Amino acid sequence: MTAQEIFDVLKAKFGDALPEEKLSAAGGSAAAGFSLQVWITIAPGRTKEICSFLRDDSEMQFDTLSCLSGVDYNNGTFGVVYHLSSMVQKHKIVLKAFCTKEHPHIQSVSSVWGTANWHEREVFDLFGVIIDEHPDLRRILLPDDWEGNPLRKDYKVQEFYHGMKVPY
């Protein structure tokens, strides 16, 4: 299925959970064949519902979550980007869920794909986006008592950690 067809199906089924009226495309002219440059925006509170539909529906069968990335857009918005692919149908789609810096909450999809568990912990660790309904939301890469979220654009590194100087 093409991204447009997937979008139409989702729009018909989850109308209000898709904030955008049409398929979003990356800036510039998306070259032909690089379908990953278009995406579907989904509501941050309903990711689980949409993702389980995408996984289980016989037309979609998105069995693999290739990648889950957090992004700080440097304008008060955080996003989580889901790159899905299907081994059976051999198609791909990108989903994006956005939240604000004041209310950084996105629903977990780790009950849909097991691989999301660690990716979401990483998003929580490096961006400070709180993943709701996550089974085990802890810092994954940095120590538990680390200050700040390093991949935020306004991150300032701490001077000392347990007596060790952090900057050079």
Place this chain on the structure above:
Amino acid sequence: MGLLDQRFENGNVFITSLDGLLNWARLSSLWQMQFGLACCAIEMMAASASNFDIMRFGVIPRATPRQVDVMFVAGTVTIKMASRIKRLYDQMSEPRYVISMGSCANCGGPYWEHGYHVLKGVDRVIPVDVYIPGCPPRPEALLEGIMKLQEKVRKESMIRKRA
């Protein structure tokens, strides 16, 4: 025993200082802690494998810090790992040596500027005897580092009172 082979007429009495004997024994069996951190650990493995054969220097990998003389800090030391390295160093028995292998362990290497989670030099937590530059150092460089450490051990004295 190449140095002593076929050198003497008869008898096997050999006169040296006690320090010389002890140091010779110590430097010929520097047991190493089997412990790698990052990329340099692969070169350390290559050094202990067939082509470079680190064991001919008496360097034998041991898995526990209590049996070793020298620790190769092979790779990037992160801040999360630094306290563990300190603890491993504390568990080693005296006399103990540290070889810092690679730029990351020396000074942070390529991560010195933006690496918020990288310790800029392992010498911030434990004392280092020999620094080996390189990213990663070749196995030959590691062997050179071991020989440098052996020189250092040879000049030490275990017996003389310290000032």
Place this chain on the structure above:
Amino acid sequence: MIQPPTLPTNYTVKPGQIKTSTGKTIRTEEMIINMGPQHPSTHGVLRLEIVVDGEIIVDCIPHIGYLHRCFEKHCEQMTNYQQVIPYADRMDYCSAMTNEWAFALAAERLLKIEVPERVEYIRVIMAELQRIASHLIAVGTYGIDSGAFTPFLYTFIDREKILDLFEMTCGARLLYNYIWIGGLSHDLPPKFIEQTKEFVAYFRPRVKMLNDLLSYNEIFVKRTANVGVLPREVAINYAVSGPQLRGSGVNWDLRRDDPFVIDHKLDWQPQVGKGEVGTVGDCWDRHIVRMREMEQSLNMIEQALAGLPEGNVKAAIPKRIRPEKDAEIYVRTEASRGELGYYIISDGTASPFRVKARGPAFVNLSVLPEIVRGGLIADLVLTAGSIDIVLGEVDR
């Protein structure tokens, strides 16, 4: 979700109690054991927190981050895209060529650069040589994990021969910075083709020898068959990739199924675990998939060498690379350990706005608790070793 492996028949396990061979019931308690970050068989600085009941693993919690080197932050701070390549090298340091290739490919697609055909062929040759070198480390250290030291020495002899080829090409043994955005840093040296052909001819019988030495060794088979079984559904649900996925019987290889370069033009077959000595998806299957992939890589190298066209090794690209504003791309490639993807967002400046590296080892490791739960503690090292993790990539 997952069936525990079959235990000895005299060894019935229930939570909190154990029945001995003499028929007596003993009360048991759970105990937490810490393994790592300094442990000879965690392949780096992985820490595993293991909850055991007797010898049975009740739960296993991996703690990672001991080698978190801020790759993604560095990408954002660099002054141009090209500077990211050395950091990409250092991510999966056992398989640096495939890493830099993946990043270069992602950047090229972002910039819509077409590379000359000769570059593609050279990249395939390099990546497949690197895959063999990486699998040789995996196989050798896996031998050590299972108690066989000798294969390690043999695999490293062969690996050094590949490193010699790399060294004559770009001067480095481990981290190359050879594949650049838009091409290569420089062309192949003279005699490279001859020497690679010699290596291929030399290495074919060595694979068979390694198989005799390790893979079909009876002790090794007994240690790894039916151990750490990763069922197909769990593997897909956890997005496991590479030899680990194929070991579970899934015929999926991005080189064929989502072709990113000329690989699909060559004649080779993805290798799939079939459960020859035990269950599909056990440790032995993962091991044998790596062994067979090396032979397939040799085939690919031979064909790529034969078809190597003449030409330039650099595409005409501007000195300062500036992609369009808000352009983004996710490119996935088949690295030695599985699907290596880079998600790059550009903001129109010369440095990336955001780079996410989706490392195969990170994802493959996340399935570890599922496969070791219910198994014996002695098998943990073997199961963890069969995943073939590289901590530089797990923690990035």
